[in-house]
Structures are given as C-alpha cells and as structure tokens.
Amino acid sequence: MKGKVPNEFIRELISSTDIVEVVSRFIKLKKTGKNYMACCPFHHEKTPSFSVSPDKQIYHCFGCHATGDVVTFLSEHEHMSFIEAIEELANLKGMTVPYEKSDVTKDRDQEIDITQCYQALDAANKYFRWQLKYAENAKDVIEYIKGREISGQTAKYFQIGYAPELWQGLYDVLSQKFSDKVLSAVGVVIQNEQSRIYDRFRGRLTFPIYNRRGQIVGFGGRIISSDKSQPKYLNSPETPVFHKSQELYGLYQLKQREKPTRIIVVEGYMDVVGLYEAGCYHAVATLGTAFTEDHAKVLFREVDRIILCFDGDKAGQSAALRAFQIIMPLLSDTKEARFLLLPESEDPDSYVRKHSRAAFEALCDSALSTSEFFSYFITKDKDIDSADDVAKILSKAKEILTGIKDNAYLESIKNTLAQKLGMSFAQLDAFLKHTNNSQKSEPSNIVRWQKLDINHLTVVEKALAYILMMPKGIDEVVQRNNTVLFACKTEQHIILLDALNIIRQNIGLTSAMLVQILTEKYEKFRQYFYQLMQLPVELDEKLLIDELIAMLDKVTKEASQSELELLISKSKRTILTEAERHKLQKLLHKKEKT
Structure with missing residues (x-):
C-alpha cells in the first residue's frame, strides 16, 4: 500500500507549480487585469465568472463560489482524491512522489523494492510472451486464439501471453534474478503453508494489466482447457503496486x-x-x-x-x-x-x-439513460396495474434512492418513474422523502465551519479571511507588530495566531501556500479556509491592512478580557498557580495602562 505523502513534498509541489498553467490545460483562460477569467467548469454559465489568480495561486468562481488551489482544482475537475491529485500534479511536473510508510506497512511489506516489483512483472510478461511462441503446446494455444477470432496483431497489441501447465516454469526462470519475497509480493507465484512455491498462472492465456504510466502492475489469466473445476478467469491479488478497485484493463x-x-x-x-x-x-x-x-x-x-x-x-x-x-x-x-x-x-x-x-x-x-434504466429495472417482472406490485416498486425505489444526493439526474429518475406508474411527481417525491418517526434524525450539531455564512462572520473569522487573502501584503506589518499575541478562547483564535506566526516565518507566501501549511495542522478545515476567502472586499490593500490591524487589536483585547475574567473567577474559588498569578498581574497591569 502507498503511504502518506510528506508535507514537505506537497509544499514544494504547490510552490513550484503555476496554477494558471495547470488550469489552462483543461479550460481556456483569458487575461483580464492581474487575473485570468473563464466560464466556470463547475457550473453552467454564459458569462465568465471563474477567476484564476497567479499572485495568490488560487481560483474562485463568483457564480457558484467554488474556490481552491491547484490541487483542489485537479481534485474537483478531474474527480480525484487528494492523493491522486498530488500524484497527477507530480506526474505533470516530472516529479516522483515519495511515500512515507507506517511501521505497520513496513513490517508487512518488509521494505520491498517497488522498482524490483515492476521489473519482476515486466520479466514475467516477457516469459509469458515467449511461451506463447515456444511452449510445447504453442500451436494448440495459437489455434485457440484464432478460434476466438483474435488476430496476431491484436494479440501483440495487448501483449497476450501464455502460462504453460508447469508448477514452477515461471519461478525457475525469475528466481535467478528476483527474490522469493519480491515474486510473492507481486503475485506471480504462491507460497503455501509448507513453504512450497509454485506459479500462480498455469495453463492460461495471460493479459498484462498496465497502470496509467504504462507499467505492468498485474495479470489476468483466462483458462483455455475445458476443466470446469477451475475458474474461467484468475487475477493477480492485491499487491504493493496493484489495486483492483482503481485499475481498468485496456x-x-x-x-x-x-x-x-x-x-x-x-x-x-x-x-x-x-x-x-x-x-x-x-x-x-x-x-x-x-x-x-x-x-x-x-x-x-x-x-x-x-x-x-x-x-x-x-x-x-x-x-x-x-x-x-x-x-x-x-x-x-x-x-x-x-x-x-x-x-x-x-x-x-x-x-x-x-x-x-x-x-x-x-x-x-x-x-x-439513468432514468430509463432505473424505471426498467424497478418495474421489470411487475404489473404496474396491480396495487400490490406498485407498492413493491415504491418500496424498492425508496430503498435504492434513499441517501442519493439530490441532483438533476435524480429529479429525472423520479419524473420518469412517476409517469410510468401514473402518479404525479409531487406524490412520488413526497413518498420517497417521507421518513418514519421512529427513524433517527440527522444530528443538528454541525460545527460552524461546515455551514459557514460568509455574510455573518465573527471578527476573528473576518481577520483570518483578510490574512488568507493577502499574506504577501501583510507580511511586513506582521513582522513589525510581533506583539499580536493573545489568549486563545476558540479554535478560530488558535488558527489566527498560527497563521500570523506562519507568515512571520515564511516571507512572501501565496494564499495557496498559507492554506496548505495551515491544513497540515487543521486537516478538516481546508474547505473552511477557502470559504473564508470568498468574503467580498471592496477596500484597497492599504485600507484593508488598516482594518486588519484594528480587528487584530480588537480580538486581542477581547481575548485578554475573557482570560482576565476567567482568572479572577478562578481566584475566588481556588488558589492560582504561580504561572496563573503572573498572568493575572500582567493582564491587570495591561488593563490599567489602557
């Protein structure tokens, strides 16, 4: 299994990538002032509202409010996971992703050389190709292929080979160069409980499976005998380089x-x-x-x-x-x-x-279409004029569709099914959405950052939004005002303090890089950070900085006052520690001065 991608590599990858260059691979951008504009790829529109900022290294749509960096763009536009987007971006840059392996993974894989895995699989494929020509029964195998109306040209194109009916034919050849550990790891041989090693594929046509980089990661084997006791197809197992749920043959x-x-x-x-x-x-x-x-x-x-x-x-x-x-x-x-x-x-x-x-x-x-398929599947073998069958259809439809997020396709499915059953859309929709009172309701305590209202931000959130939007513009201010440290009463306070410290330590950060560094510590807040950056701002940079300084001052005073009140309250109930007494005196002195 792949391990975690080091944060240092992700930072290097993002900082060395031009978001304009990557986005322009997928949509046509037009330069407008400092930024680039296009019609948004995430929703249908006729007037361009999708902006890409080379300065901040982020994108933002003023229509659907999609926002993010180059990794987010690849994830959303190409339907990739975060790791897949990192891999794709690294591939575009010609960089190799270094994976960190956990101790458990290291123990399991025993530090298997991935390069040797690929080399062993390539060698196995050459063996199978050679056997297709020179095995004792090669003529019979080729006749079988011809009988399936497969030409030699097509067999060569797909690199179809043959695994002879030998227990250790492949092993005897590959074990001269590769260890048993590697051959077992890539699944071309099997080691039983008695430690006997034998070939996985025997008496089968072989089909090499390639990943998107053109490397062989596994094999499929199709039996050519009439032995009904054997499975028709046999596939490589999950290995350090082969994950069945992610690869597609051809x-x-x-x-x-x-x-x-x-x-x-x-x-x-x-x-x-x-x-x-x-x-x-x-x-x-x-x-x-x-x-x-x-x-x-x-x-x-x-x-x-x-x-x-x-x-x-x-x-x-x-x-x-x-x-x-x-x-x-x-x-x-x-x-x-x-x-x-x-x-x-x-x-x-x-x-x-x-x-x-x-x-x-x-x-x-x-x-x-999805709606036609669902309507066919849900009503086949049913009499839609029978009340009992209609009840069964509706029950099955509710079972299948429950949990699928509302979208245009789901509406079309409901509409098609309603027409087939002679119901109104409203009747069907009401039935499918009806929830039994005995069922558990959805939890309502969704944290604030998951349902952020950009028009009703707290002072802390607004200050954080300004910082995220212009880290380059405020780094001098932050360096001069090294006293912007305050008591932290919420997670947003802590994040704001961390953001300021990060800017102090990293001059010239882009918005994308600041978000990346923050996300390394506050992983679940990535989308929250990009939501904050959607805050509409009409002030120029100088006035924006002045307002930010005022907000930071206010936040500092509010947090200090809150901590002062807590310490005073605690002192009335119990004896304060030496550190707490010192902090109380400091806060009281500061309050007297102001």
Missing part, C-alpha cells in the same frame, strides 16, 4: 489512441480484446471486481460519457444496479452515464462476433 492502451468521446465498461478481458478486434477501440474492463467509485472517477477524467455494458443474465443485471448506485452521486450536467443490458446469454465479445461492430455500436447509441 485503459492504458485506449489512452494511446485518439481521445474518445465515450468509454464502454465491460466485464471481461476477452470482451475488451474482442471489441478491439472488431474495430471498437474504446472499451475497458474491471478486473474481477465490481465497478467501483474509483473506477468511475478514473473514467470521468478521460471522457464525459460512460456506457456501462453488462451481460444479459441475472448477475449482469445485479451488477448494473450496483453500478447505478455508485455512479449516481458523480453525475453532473457535464458527466453522463448510460446503461447497456445485452440480450440474455450474450456478452460483448460474442455479440460483436455474431452481429458486427456496427450492430454493437448501435446498441451503445441507444443505451438507457
């Missing part, structure tokens, strides 16, 4: 070609290969696992439309429903998913060989 190859307008997600390796052979070059497959949220996010970085294609059997339909629930929260006015359910007993490979690529592409063109 995606690396797909990205080497012209950028597609849509990607078709299928269930098997041979489906991808068969579609490619037929001339359909934009299919990928999950790796022996269900379709995951990570898969969806990876695909939406590449295209705006995903077609989820499932076999026509019951298992395929169940998988389609799971995919529906996973992908719904990720859809927007620019990201769309459609569902293709093949006829029963058909898969994409068999369908395209039987009917042609044009027929399969036509099916893709007519794939069901």
